[in-house]
Amino acid sequence: NYNNLVVEAQLTANFYSTSCPNLLSTVQSAVKSAVKSEARMGASIVRLFFHDCFVNGCDGSILLDDTSSFTGEQNANPNRNSARGFNVIDNIKSAVEKACPGVVSCADILAIAARDSVVVLGGPNWTVKVGRRDARTASQAAANSNIPAPTSSLSQLISSFSAVGLSTRDMVALSGAHTIGQARCTTFRTRIYNETNINAAFATTRQRTCPRATGSGDGNLAPLDVTTAASFDNNYFKNLMTQRGLLHSDQELFNGGSTDSIVRGYSKNPSSFSSDFTAAMIKMGDISPLTGSSGEIRKVCGRTN
Numbered sequence: 432n433y434n435n436l437v438v439e440a441q442l443t444a445n446f447y448s449t450s451c452p453n454l455l456s457t458v459q460s461a462v463k464s465a466v467k468s469e470a471r472m473g474a475s476i477v478r479l480f481f482h483d484c485f486v487n488g489c490d491g492s493i494l495l496d497d498t499s500s501f502t503g504e505q506n507a508n509p510n511r512n513s514a515r516g517f518n519v520i521d522n523i524k525s526a527v528e529k530a531c532p533g534v535v536s537c538a539d540i541l542a543i544a545a546r547d548s549v550v551v552l553g554g555p556n557w558t559v560k561v562g563r564r565d566a567r568t569a570s571q572a573a574a575n576s577n578i579p580a581p582t583s584s585l586s587q588l589i590s591s592f593s594a595v596g597l598s599t600r601d602m603v604a605l606s607g608a609h610t611i612g613q614a615r616c617t618t619f620r621t622r623i624y625n626e627t628n629i630n631a632a633f634a635t636t637r638q639r640t641c642p643r644a645t646g647s648g649d650g651n652l653a654p655l656d657v658t659t660a661a662s663f664d665n666n667y668f669k670n671l672m673t674q675r676g677l678l679h680s681d682q683e684l685f686n687g688g689s690t691d692s693i694v695r696g697y698s699k700n701p702s703s704f705s706s707d708f709t710a711a712m713i714k715m716g717d718i719s720p721l722t723g724s725s726g727e728i729r730k731v732c733g734r735t736n
């Protein structure tokens with residue numbers, strides 16, 4: 432009975448190839464120049480994509496700004512004083528709107544910019560599937576509950592990824608994004624002063640710029656990857672094996688549990704990390720996209736039309 436056949440729209444690589452042929456080069460050159468002026472921006476954009484996809488799918492919900500009558504995700508606990516890169520995405524969107532007005536979603540721009548960020552920092556390349564549309568809503572509550580906290584245990588990490596259809600192996604590979612970028616003292620203070628599964632010299636170094644007392648130096652930054660914070664490589668996994676994970680949640684991946692062998696594998700074999708990371712980024716990008724006539728194509732990423 433063909434009348435009952437429902438074809439769910441899928442994301443594809445060529446969704447905009449006729450409607451916006453210069454999309455990829457526009458995004459790429461904007462990401463290149465943003466990362467050139469500040470390497471960390473590449474990390475910030477990758478994280479924005481993760482925090483979008485984990486909250487009602489990759490629908491650009493995180494990009495919606497709060498107003499007096501609207502509370503979105505930007506001030507949820509995992510994002511407040513932390514998520515950054517919104518201006519870069521807004522600027523790419525305005526460049527794209529000039530060339531192809533009303534055609535390309537903010538959710539897709541974020542997905543492409545995240546890939547370009549990884550590549551420009553020396554990481555692996557992949558083909559980004561597009562065709563997502565933008566949400567008209569956002570959920571601060573879902574952002575608070577779905578995005579894993581740095582205090583998470585291994586089993587909590589596994590279940591927050593499993594809740595969005597990602598495997599334990601996907602979780603470990605995606606955590607390898609902590610090969611780039613920075614974290615605030617408040618996210619790793621407890622670990623560097625109280626935990627025992629940490630390299631002593633590393634803890635001492637981190638303590639120098641992250642004071643013990645809550646409220647002092649909370650926003651001081653340290654690299655998530657102590658060796659190469661601006662290169663997308665597999666050093667994150669090597670660090671975990673020497674107990675130099677910065678966040679509690681990082682070190683959980685190599686702490687005598689079921690993921691130790693995956694970490695060891697990625698530390699020895701950079702190409703297996705690259706191929707699992709790219710596959711997991713594509714999988715994460717497939718989390719409940721809005722397609723067809725759902726949602727909208729926003730004109731400006733910070734607000735609904």
Ligand code: HEM
Nearest residue numbers: 474475478481513579580581605608612613614615618680
């Ligand atoms: C596994 C669970 C994860 C936890 C608990 C976690 C937690 C965190 C925390 C606490 C920070 C520092 C934020 C701040 O201090 O402002 C951070 C930064 C970062 N996270 Fe994660 N994260 C996780 C997974 C991921 C994933 C899957 C990705 C991307 C695929 C990612 C990409 C990043 C990047 C690139 C940064 C640095 C951002 C910057 O420098 O602006 N993280 N993460």
Ligand SMILES: [Ca+2]
Nearest residue numbers: 483486488492
């Ligand atoms: Ca979202």
Ligand SMILES: [Ca+2]
Nearest residue numbers: 610656659662
């Ligand atoms: Ca690195």
